[in-house]
Amino acid sequence: MTDLAPNEKYTNAAIRPGDPDPHPDKPVGEYLTDVVSNDWVNNEYKLMVLKAPEKALTAYAGQFFHLLCPTPDGAEVWMRRPMSVYKVDKPAGQIEFLYKCEGRGTKGMATLEAGDTFNVSGPLGIGFHLDPAWKNIVVLGRGVGLATLAPLSQLAAENGVGVTAILSARKSDLVMSEDLFEELGADTVTVVDEDGSSDVDNVEKILEGLIADGKADAFFTCGSSRLLKLMQVLGKKYDVPGQVAMEQIMVCGVGACYVCMRTFEIDGEQTLKRVCREGPVFNMQEAVGW
Numbered sequence: 136m137t138d139l140a141p142n143e144k145y146t147n148a149a150i151r152p153g154d155p156d157p158h159p160d161k162p163v164g165e166y167l168t169d170v171v172s173n174d175w176v177n178n179e180y181k182l183m184v185l186k187a188p189e190k191a192l193t194a195y196a197g198q199f200f201h202l203l204c205p206t207p208d209g210a211e212v213w214m215r216r217p218m219s220v221y222k223v224d225k226p227a228g229q230i231e232f233l234y235k236c237e238g239r240g241t242k243g244m245a246t247l248e249a250g251d252t253f254n255v256s257g258p259l260g261i262g263f264h265l266d267p268a269w270k271n272i273v274v275l276g277r278g279v280g281l282a283t284l285a286p287l288s289q290l291a292a293e294n295g296v297g298v299t300a301i302l303s304a305r306k307s308d309l310v311m312s313e314d315l316f317e318e319l320g321a322d323t324v325t326v327v328d329e330d331g332s333s334d335v336d337n338v339e340k341i342l343e344g345l346i347a348d349g350k351a352d353a354f355f356t357c358g359s360s361r362l363l364k365l366m367q368v369l370g371k372k373y374d375v376p377g378q379v380a381m382e383q384i385m386v387c388g389v390g391a392c393y394v395c396m397r398t399f400e401i402d403g404e405q406t407l408k409r410v411c412r413e414g415p416v417f418n419m420q421e422a423v424g425w
Contacts, residue, residue: 277333
């Protein structure tokens with residue numbers, strides 16, 4: 136195991152895998168995890184696998200961790216970066232994050248290698264939930280939103296719920312999570328911009344077909360305002376409930392700073408909610424936009 140990176144100098148309270156938990160009654164902790172792997176899955180995204188303490192493995196679909204990213208350029212990365220859980224492997228004691236390398240935080244993450252130490256805090260936020268009455272759900276995600284929605288297949292499998300996952304991306308080589316969904320029994324449909332299959336009209340036909348076949352007891356989405364709007368319209372038309380995972384810039388991650396406020400509409404009135412505290416998963420019909 137490597138020595139602590141410079142940005143971990145104030146982490147004396149963090150625990151490592153195998154350490155006793157000093158606060159077993161608390162649902163959230165700060166951890167020094169071990170990087171198992173950090174590999175490219177395509178030209179834009181990497182998959183990081185971390186060996187993590189037991190409490191971190193309680194994270195469920197839709198929740199996130201606050202990551203203390205190393206510097207990519209020598210200048211310190213001052214704020215943690217929020218990132219949704221991609222997969223929890225309890226038998227292996229591992230958590231996974233699928234991320235796009237585009238900002239300083241994620242570019243810093245991309246420099247980590249197997250054996251390095253990575254400071255993470257969580258699990259945080261309110262994730263997805265499944266109503267016991269639902270037998271089949273539809274998951275519709277685009278781009279990085281697929282990483283947030285992927286754990287739904289795991290949650291659904293554990294509850295005996297069927298999943299149809301519609302995976303949207305600019306190009307076919309950027310479609311991710313298909314293997315993970317299928318591994319857990321989900322039916323997948325790929326739609327991409329390059330052949331026009333991701334057009335709203337075509338996705339609408341797919342969704343209406345699933346509704347007609349009784350395979351849409353609930354909608355779930357993340358990653359695109361136009362797809363959110365489509366599901367909102369069809370949800371109202373066919374009385375299909377839904378949930379959306381929102382993304383927003385965060386600072387504290389626990390609701391104290393109010394930086395991550397977004398607008399929602401409830402009973403005809405607009406209100407502000409904190410994505411980190413009241414979300415990041417919300418009632419689909421209340422979201423004004425993704």
